[in-house]
Amino acid sequence: MIHRRNFLTIAALTSLITPLLPHRLGQATASAKLKPRRLLPGDTVGIISPAGATFRREELNIVMDAVRGLGLVPKLAPHVLDRYGYLAGRDRDRAADINQFFADPEVAALLPIRGDWGSSRVLPYLDYQRIQQNPKIVVGFSDITALLLGIHAQTGLITFHGPHGLTSWRPDQTASFRQVLFEGQSLTIANTVAAEDLDRLMPVRNRIQTLTPGEAQGKLIGGNLSVIAGIVGSPYMPDLTGAVLFLEDVGESIYRIDRMLTQLKLAGMLDQLSGFIFGQCSHCGPGEDYGSLTLEEVLQDHIAPLGIPAWMGAAIGHVEPILTLPIGAEVLIEATAGTLQMLEPAVA
Known part of the structure; x- marks a missing residue:
């Protein structure tokens, strides 16, 4: 038990120290x-x-x-x-x-x-x-x-x-930046045909793979998977209830992608989502790990059972152009077409 005098001393010191600490507001x-x-x-x-x-x-x-x-x-x-x-x-x-x-x-x-x-x-x-x-x-x-x-x-x-x-x-990157941040446009974002595929009968790059069809609406949250996995459980991870989560990464082995998605799953974060998008995983692969799962198999394991609209292959990540996406704004996604529609301007 803390002696009353010690308690009062601690309380007094706390009142002096608290103003010196960085101010946190908290999610509420x-x-x-x-x-x-x-x-x-x-x-x-x-x-x-x-x-x-x-x-x-x-x-x-x-x-x-x-x-x-x-x-x-x-x-x-x-x-x-x-x-x-x-x-x-x-x-x-x-x-x-x-x-x-x-x-x-x-x-x-x-x-x-x-x-x-x-x-x-x-x-x-x-x-x-x-x-x-x-x-x-x-x-x-x-x-x-x-x-x-x-x-x-x-x-x-x-x-x-x-x-x-x-x-x-x-220009393609600057256009998105200007439309969202200067003009306050509510864009609809979809993959475009890569320049290398313009003379093909079918696109090879920037292809959409639907995991679960359907539409979903929610607050857009996301970014780099490795970074997100590093702040899970902290007060700096936004509430994902009803959110549309997008993820991307670079230079990671497939088993590491699996491990990080498993971490999100065990933390209960995936169960809160209304929709899911996986962008590009640049330079990600099994490497010398013979018999590795594929990225598609890992996403089928973790995301398909959720039953929410979801797709992979969005042109989001360590790729050009870097599109400007609003974290925290309301969006509507369509998983078969692979489109993300901003439902509101992200700037005032």
Whole structure:
């Protein structure tokens, strides 16, 4: 038993320490949907490094040129070129850059230079109350999945699975970015015929494989499977009740995809879904594992028994173009055609 005097001492110390800790809102407080303001020409974009380090200044210059090419103004975070091993500086410093830009009235959006690894490490140090009070566009993919989901889970802010600074920014990618974030369009997204297949009688690339036909509606949640598996059970994983979940990955053996989907299944997350999309698993395969399951077999094992509309092969992942998808917005999917329809603008 704790002596009353000790209890009062602990309580007093707690009251002093609590204001110094990063503010967390929790999923109950973040249940309301929050939309950032749309981008306007001439807006300022804060360039951040929440994950992997940038080792060459030239890469930062390339990102700044891309931002200017979009008609926007780049602004560098104080620690954007910091290095701590493979990370872009210390966790608290990377988080401080994000907090600072959310507090900066001049900044309209936050754009990471790259993914790699490290976004999950900054989540405990973000000021979620400040973020909720100053909703802004946050966009990225791959490891940035943790940042997108963590912010959405804690604040209700719609975030965006889309390009980061060092992606290609070719017209097909830039078009989606502009339509969603500048124009506030509610897009219908479907695979297009690859350039290599234009002279074929049938498409070979970007093919849709329906796991379970049908339509489903729900809040869009998703991103990189490896990153999502790493935050399962934390307060930074959004509630998946009635959600449409999309997943993608890169460079993973099939048994690892199986293992991570099993983790989601055992955590009860798959049972909550209204719909499911698996995008691209670039450079994923059995390798030298003779007799491996295929990706299709793994998805049949885990997803088909759910009985929800589901398909694989969506043009989402570590592929070009990187489409801009709203995390937390309401969507409608059709699993036979392999289409995803935004039911609302994702920006205000």
